[in-house]
Amino acid sequence: MAHILKFWVRVIFVALLSMGAAFTTAAHEVEPAVADAQVSADRVDITIRMAVEPILAGIDLAGVSDVNDSPLSGRNDALRALPPAELATALTDAWPQIARRMTLMAGETELMPELTGTTIPDVGNPELRRDSTLILTAALPEDGTEVVFGWDAGLGSLILRQVGEGATYEVFLTGGALSDPMPRIGVADQSLGEVVSRYTVSGFIHVIPDGLDHILFVLGLYFFALALRPLVWQVTAFTVAHTLTLALATTGVIAIPDNWMWAVETVIAASIVYVAVENIWGGEKTDIGWTRIGVVFLFGLVHGLGFASVLSEFGVGSHFVASLVSFAIGLEIGHLTVIAVAFLVLGLPFGQRSFYRRACVIPGSLLIAAVGAYWVLNRIGLVGDLPYLT
Structure with a gap:
């Protein structure tokens, strides 16, 4: 006893x-980012809706369900209170470091996503998540190879979608996983085994x-x-x-x-x-x-x-x-x-x-x-x- x-x-x-x-x-729950990918013959455009404040604050989102679980949560709250223009400037300055944590490849060719546009909402309740929209672009090589996208676990989980003519590819990426190869015509195809394995995990x-x-x-x-x-x-x-x-x-x-x-x-x-x-x-x-x-x-x-x-x-x-x-x-x-x-x-x-x-x-x-x-x-x-x- x-x-x-x-x-x-x-x-x-x-x-x-x-x-x-x-x-x-x-x-202050951590929710997945949502990304829409458009792959064409010569370029890939990815529109991401996500909260950028935790990333800029340096919070590691791997396995974290609440940003207040981090000792850097105060920095996150301060970033939430920034006007859109100031937050956009902070994002632009930090982008080279953030981009290096992403994986964007066409076949064996590594691509560096360029931040070509941002839309940041006005400051609301600083206690609530603020979703910003980021537009990433990269030129593709002329070899016709398929495109793979993902990022490291520290940036959190990611819902990725590719929409083609009459078809849709959607995947929920966790733990730093990468997407299936996305073709330049049509959309990525997941085998039944891949779906079962990925969603079970x-x-x-x-x-x-x-x-x-x-x-x-x-x-x-x-x-x-x-x-x-x-x-x-x-x-x-x-x-x-x-x-x-x-x-x-x-x-x-x-x-x-x-x-x-x-x-x-x-x-x-x-x-x-x-x-x-x-x-x-x-x-x-x-x-x-x-x-x-x-x-x-x-x-x-x-x-x-x-x-x-x-x-x-x-x-x-x-x-x-x-x-x-x-x-x-x-x-x-x-x-x-x-x-x-x-x-x-x-x-x-x-x-x-x-x-x-x-x-x-x-x-x-x-x-x-x-x-x-x-x-x-x-x-x-x-x-x-x-x-x-x-």
Whole structure:
């Protein structure tokens, strides 16, 4: 019993030390950039809509879900407050360094993208993301080779689209991945195997490391009961619901206005509190009712809305069903990975001990509920962001 208490003391201590990085998620969420590529016989033009402030601030967006997770977040906020002309000047000055982090190739020929135009909105609420539009251009060699584009992971994830006559190529690039070769006539073609592989990995990354809300929610499901049946039912219901929301978003059935995303984020945070607190109410559970499964399913729909706001303007190309199913498989693998780690750390060594509930389930659920409760208060504006702790 004593070593279990020592374990939770360490967990809580680490959680307190990382408050600045963990408790402010979704206040300034990092969203993918969206790029449209036009490839012709002699040139490539790429129009990108993205927030340039985090890049200019020097924030590494690899695996970061919130810019406030960086000690450079203050610099990012200062850049958000710059008038468009001053921000455009800063972008132009930094462009040579930014361009070197991009990969643009025609066959084996490396190309340097030239920044030929920028459109930066006026200063609005400095607490909100400001999307600028960048136009990149590069001349192509006369050999007719196909074009590949991408950038390093530190610039964040990227939705890339190429539209041709009657066809569209769309891909979601994460972790510094590159596009498929884009021809000068027509659009890039993805094989079914490439789609399955890419979207499975993207689904997993959406949970680990990018989805702290997913991780905490699934841990809340884990602490409900150690029995396999209720755990699998809950996790599967959550994954199916999340995928259903994404399907509705990518087909344009639903679209959440930006000014309502705070409500979605608040409900997501509240869902984490709910599943954690419910673990504490009753006694030890060995089975699950349909009410709990239904509640988890509804929360899964809302969690999907948080990501659907990005995918609402992004179809998944010609392999729609395969892309969606593969992303769902990646989500499920990520969720099950969280469960497996929790089982190996807590369930396997202590699950059959008499003190498991009072020493593991209740403290763990309380910690999860505390994080979720802070997020709720933060998202409705009752408490501010905690300072980043170095």
